[in-house]
Amino acid sequence: MKIAIASGKGGTGKTTLSTNLASFWAEKTTIVLTDLDVEEPNSGLFIEGKKVHQENKFKMIPKWEKTDCILCGNCQKVCNFNAVMKLGEMIMVFPELCHGCYACSELCPTKSLPMIPKKMGELKYFKSDNLDFIESKLIIGEEQAVSLIKQTLDYVNNNFPKNTIKIFDAPPGTSCPVIEATKDADLILLVTEPTPFGLHDLKLAVDTMRKLKKNFGIIINRFGIGDNKVEKYCSENKIPFIAKIPNMRKIAELYSTGNLLYKEIPEVKVQLENIITFISKYQQENAL
Template structure:
């Protein structure tokens, strides 16, 4: 079972939920928030290993190139430009699709590897955990996420639990992270900004036809704007994390909140309710 933890905006407590659910469930934690991965700060895995993620970029043979412009016309991402003196490559816009090399009638385009980031794997309390890290300044994160999931496929069986810590927002990185999930948890906060971005994430998951429920972080009471929204739209709220100074202190110290017995049951209940809902949906 794959549970995706996401949010419409950053700073709602998504990683807090994801890491603590991974801890109480004994599942594999996968940090797909590759632009700002910080799950390992809390899990503190052992035996961490890292491998580079490489992508293909075109290399132009100036001796063969006739400046016909077909490569630039074929590129849907504007990664190639034609000037009077040669072909200009904007490598950070390249999506490694290979269309330019296919379009070139002179066979003037080959491919080379370029480093995009890396994937780290480690062991947390006997279970594997994995994190993708996009290099600073890189605009394209999806290949890192795909590599995280490729590593997961090598180790997980059909009965295993995976917790995806997804990127915030509703862009292509969130879509790539949620794509193969069985169930999603939307983490939000009882503020107008939180509600606005929650609705965007709800629309995304509805469009992807994914079952989901809401987690309210920094909750002060049961009746708030999030509960009104959930009731109006028929969405379950299956967990509330209290607006508690003790939680903030644990977080600031890089500790798992669920290791405190006072809060353990909150995350255990969220996980068990997620599993039950997923089972009901799959019937």
């Protein structure tokens, strides 16, 4: 079963929830946690494990070989991203603009633009007892997070059995990286905070999940701060409200040091149990 933890707004506690839920649940069963926030992956800061595997991830880009090139300019014509340009007697490739569609390469009459790999990130796999943890990190300056997210999902799907519980820490927002990180999940947990920013961005996240036809539930973090409009929104829109993590300075302090919360704050453990009950029930009902 695949569970994605997402939110519209950044900094609402996706990583806190992902790491605490995965570690706590792994005390009972095997859990695979994957950090898909490849631009700013933070889950690894809270997970202690032994690195068992590492691999580079690549995107494919064209490389100009001038020998047979007749400078017909077809490559520039077929590229929708301005990543290939004919400048005088030269063909220039702009790797950061290339989306890797292969059109220029495969449609070149002289085969002068073979595709070559360019490193875009690193995937690492850590293990501790029942917890398998995978993270990918985008190289700074690379802009296309989506491709790395996709490759990371492929790695997880190919290396772990289908029925294992897999938790995915998704990137913030509602645009393409979030879609890629959530579109194959069986259940989405949306983390928000009870503030105007939290509610505004939660509504965007809910619209996104509805558009993807996903099942989702809400978890309120920093409960007690702000107002009660998120709860009201959930009940008015019949959205399952799964758990609330209290607003405590102590939580912010523990988080700041990279410590897991449930080990020191009993209330957090209670809330994690609520979440596990909700997921397990969903899993049984849907035979996942």
